[in-house]
Amino acid sequence: MIRVENLSRSFGALQAVAPTDLHIRRQQTTVIMGGSGSGKTTLLRLLAGLEQPTSGHIWFDGEHDLATLPARILYRLRLRMGMVFQYSALLNSLNVYDNVAFPLHEHTDLDEVVIRTMVTMKLEQVGMRGFEHLMPSQLSGGMAKRVAFARALIADPDLVFFDEPTSGLDPIAAGVVSTLIQQLTQKTQMTSVVVTHDVHAGLNIADWVILLWQGKIIATGTADDIRHSSDERVQQFIEGRPDGPIPFSRCDTLYPDVLLEGGAR
Amino acid sequence: MNQFFGALGRWALLSLQRTGDATMLGSNASAMLFMRPWQGRHIVQQIYALGVGSLIIIAITGAFTGMVLALQGYYMLAKFGSESLLGSAIALSIIRELGPVLGAFMMIGRAGSSITAEIGIMRVTEQLDALQMMAINPKARIIMPRIIATILALPLLIAMFDVVGLAAGYVIGVELLGVNSGAFIGEMITKVEMKDLNIGWIKAMGFGCLIGIICTWYGYRAEPTTEGVAKATTQAVVLSSVSVLILDYIITSFFL
Numbered sequence: 001m002i003r004v005e006n007l008s009r010s011f012g013a014l015q016a017v018a019p020t021d022l023h024i025r026r027q028q029t030t031v032i033m034g035g036s037g038s039g040k041t042t043l044l045r046l047l048a049g050l051e052q053p054t055s056g057h058i059w060f061d062g063e064h065d066l067a068t069l070p071a072r073i074l075y076r077l078r079l080r081m082g083m084v085f086q087y088s089a090l091l092n093s094l095n096v097y098d099n100v101a102f103p104l105h106e107h108t109d110l111d112e113v114v115i116r117t118m119v120t121m122k123l124e125q126v127g128m129r130g131f132e133h134l135m136p137s138q139l140s141g142g143m144a145k146r147v148a149f150a151r152a153l154i155a156d157p158d159l160v161f162f163d164e165p166t167s168g169l170d171p172i173a174a175g176v177v178s179t180l181i182q183q184l185t186q187k188t189q190m191t192s193v194v195v196t197h198d199v200h201a202g203l204n205i206a207d208w209v210i211l212l213w214q215g216k217i218i219a220t221g222t223a224d225d226i227r228h229s230s231d232e233r234v235q236q237f238i239e240g241r242p243d244g245p246i247p248f249s250r251c252d253t254l255y256p257d258v259l260l261e262g263g264a265r
Numbered sequence: 266m267n268q269f270f271g272a273l274g275r276w277a278l279l280s281l282q283r284t285g286d287a288t289m290l291g292s293n294a295s296a297m298l299f300m301r302p303w304q305g306r307h308i309v310q311q312i313y314a315l316g317v318g319s320l321i322i323i324a325i326t327g328a329f330t331g332m333v334l335a336l337q338g339y340y341m342l343a344k345f346g347s348e349s350l351l352g353s354a355i356a357l358s359i360i361r362e363l364g365p366v367l368g369a370f371m372m373i374g375r376a377g378s379s380i381t382a383e384i385g386i387m388r389v390t391e392q393l394d395a396l397q398m399m400a401i402n403p404k405a406r407i408i409m410p411r412i413i414a415t416i417l418a419l420p421l422l423i424a425m426f427d428v429v430g431l432a433a434g435y436v437i438g439v440e441l442l443g444v445n446s447g448a449f450i451g452e453m454i455t456k457v458e459m460k461d462l463n464i465g466w467i468k469a470m471g472f473g474c475l476i477g478i479i480c481t482w483y484g485y486r487a488e489p490t491t492e493g494v495a496k497a498t499t500q501a502v503v504l505s506s507v508s509v510l511i512l513d514y515i516i517t518s519f520f521l
Contacts, residue, residue, distance in 0.1 A: 050394050071402070078400040089395035092386075103399045106302075151399075161398075 001026040001159060001191050002047055007056035007067075009042055016042040018215040019056065029185045029192040031202040034212035035237065035246065040195040041086070041163055043212065047193060048083055048161050049074050079107060082152035082160040086167065088144035090136040090151070096123070097132035100150045107155070122150035127176060141168040149177060153184065160184075162194040166201045174198070178205050199238045203227065211237065213246060290485060291478035294408040304410050311414030315376040319422055326371050327426035330363055331355060331433030338434075339442045348442075352449035353456035355434035359427050360461050365468035366513055368423040369476065372415070373505045377480040380411050381501040384484025385494035393485075408485060412477035419473035420466055427465065464520045471516060472509050479505045 002024035009017040017039045024030050024047070034040045045051040047058060049066040058066040060077060069077070090099050100119045104110055110118075123129040126146040136144055145168060152160055162181065166174035182205045185192045196202045203209065203223040211219040211226065211234055219226060219234045226234060236244030298304070338354045384407060387393050393403045431453070438444045483501035487493050 045394075048398060050397060075397075075400045075402060078398060081398060083395070083398040085391045085395060087390060089391035091392055091395070092390070106399065106401055 001061065002193075003059040003062065004047070005057045005059070007043075007046060007058060008054050009039075009046055009051060010054045016215050017046065017053075020217055022210060022217065022220070024191065024193055025208060026191050027185065027189045028207035029181060029194060029205050030208045030210065031194045031196060031206035032210045032212060033196060033199065033202050033237070035197060038212040039215035040197075040212055042215075044161055044163055044193065044195045048081065049078070079155070080158045082155070082157040084145070084148050084152045084160070084162045084165055086163040088136075088141070088148040090139075090144055090147060092136050094136075095132065096128065096134050096136075096139070096147050099136070099147060100154055102151065103155045118154060119150075122154050123147075125153075125180065126150045127173070142170060142173050145169060146173065146177070149180070156188065157190065159191045159193070162192065162196075164196055164198075165194060166196065166198050174201060181205050199240070203238070213237075286486070287478055287482040290404070290408065290482050291412060291474075294404040294481070295412055297402070297405040297409045298413060300405065304405060307406065307410040308413050308417075311410045312418050315372070315380075315411075315414050316418035316422060319372055319375045319418075320425065322371050322375055323368060323422045323426050324429050326367055327359075327364070327429035328433040330367060330426075331359065331430035331435075332437045334358055334363070334430070335434040335437035335442065339438060339444070348444050349448035350452055350456075351438045351442075351444050352435070352451070352453035355438070356431060356453045356457045357461060359430040359434070360457060360465045362513075362517070364423045364427045364430060365465055365472060366509065368426045368469065369419065369472035369509045370506060372419055372422065372473075373476055373480075373502055373509070376415070376418075377476050377505050378498050378502050380415075380477075380480040381484040381487070381498045382494060384408075384411075384481060385487035385497050388485065388487050389489045389491070389494060403485075408481045411481050412474070415477035415480075416470055416473040419476070420469035423465065423469040460520070464516065467520070468513060468516050471512050475508050475512055476505050479508060 004020060004022045004024075006019050006021065007017060008015065008019045020043070032040050032043060042051060046053055047066075049058070049069070053067050056067065060066055064073065064077060066074065066077075091102065094102065097116075097119055098105075100122060101115050104115045104118065108115075119132070120129060123132065126149050128143065128146050128150060131139070131143065131147075136147075139147065145165070149165070165177050165181065169177060178201045181192055181194065184190050185205075185207075192205075194202065194205065203226065206223045209219070209221060209223055209226045210217055213233060219229055219231055221229070226238065229235065232244055233246050235241075236246050334355045335351065338351050338358075339348060342348050342350055342354065384393075387403075387407065393407070396403045396406060435446075435449060439446045439449050480501045483497040483504075484494075487497035
């Protein structure tokens with residue numbers, strides 16, 4: 001569905017995503033994992049066309065390069081996409097019902113009765129039925145995330161991006177969301193791209209895993225490939241070991257030297 | 266010396282770049298007025314939010330401006346025995362100058378700052394990105410209605426400022442200071458020409474356009490942090506106010 005060639009993104013001197021090639025397969029769940037600051041979210045935003053790459057191409061359906069596509073066509077393609085943001089990104093001025101119904105109100109002429117039925121079904125799927133009248137400010141982080149989930153799925157998109165879908169959720173809600181991503185991908189033939197540092201949830205739902213470190217892909221494969229990888233960096237990440245080839249501190253200068261020079265400036 | 270000119274040059278280039286970017290955003294967004302889907306409902310909502318919300322503060326400012334002008338004008342005119350000119354002095358001051366400028370300042374404080382803060386918070390909380398992912402262009406949905414609303418609402422607010430200011434000036438001039446009512450209104454009608462009203466309208470629309478573009482641009486380009494939004498709001502208010510004064514001078518010098 002998406003093929004990436006030589007994609008990179010820099011912010012000044014910082015290279016958030018090093019030149020990368022990857023493939024997001026249709027009707028599969030691709031999980032992009034990595035530690036904080038490894039470039040996962042930047043890569044996701046590049047794939048969604050929210051960020052302009054420094055170099056490279058992002059081929060959507062093999063014919064549209066999202067890196068150079070005119071905004072008008074990009075917006076048309078986005079009718080086939082959905083996205084769940086890390087902090088939900090619900091529209092503050094609308095209640096739960098209007099947030100979920102928003103894409104349908106904007107892009108369809110469906111009768112309000114039909115829209116109401118569709119919204120109720122999606123809210124039931126995410127366990128938020130009965131909260132339609134609440135405003136985003138009245139929701140907990142987990143509730144807001146589930147509403148965002150319902151909103152992203154309301155128009156039955158072909159491709160959905162999830163930015164840290166289980167962060168901030170209690171274990172039951174996280175389990176529901178993970179199962180939902182898995183089921184929807186299988187039953188509705190949706191393609192999912194999930195960014196997470198939750199190893200357990202990520203490996204459970206993934207058809208394909210991409211592991212990032214310092215903006216570079218260090219491993220790809222199925223969940224089993226990753227679990228049994230001989231790469232020390234991969235093992236350190238999935239086991240959450242503090243010691244290993246991936247340093248906790250990313251600073252180049254030595255700690256004793258900095259202290260002897262009078263501390264950080 | 267080199268450092269000074271280097272810093273000056275960098276500042277000038279940055280200012281030029283920002284002006285260009287703001288102009289591009291304003292013109293791109295305004296062009297979307299004529300594109301489908303038609304955003305009429307959102308424009309009306311914004312006119313209501315910006316206009317109706319500013320009515321009371323505009324009325325209060327207009328009233329006290331008219332009252333102070335009446336007192337000051339009477340004090341000066343009485344020295345030359347020309348109290349009868351009070352009506353025209355108040356009317357010309359308010360319609361040509363004080364109405365548009367003070368009305369614009371009130372709108373910047375009341376509505377412009379809230380436009381910047383609202384859009385900035387939408388940036389911080391990824392709501393603008395969410396709109397894009399729902400195939401809705403934020404420039405058409407968020408930026409354009411606010412620019413058009415400020416352009417349309419400010420002249421109406423300034424018209425109200427003028428009416429309240431003149432009425433308050435009449436009350437103080439005629440009822441409190443004893444200026445002849447016929448002379449007050451007669452002088453006002455004789456001395457105020459259509460040209461004076463037109464200058465007021467032109468200034469109001471120009472200021473509205475300026476405030477709309479500056480305040481939406483600062484919000485749209487705000488650094489996505491709490492501090493970034495606060496800084497953007499302050500800068501939007503300061504730059505809008507200074508720009509209004511500069512544009513006021515330019516328009517006044519053209520139509521003198």
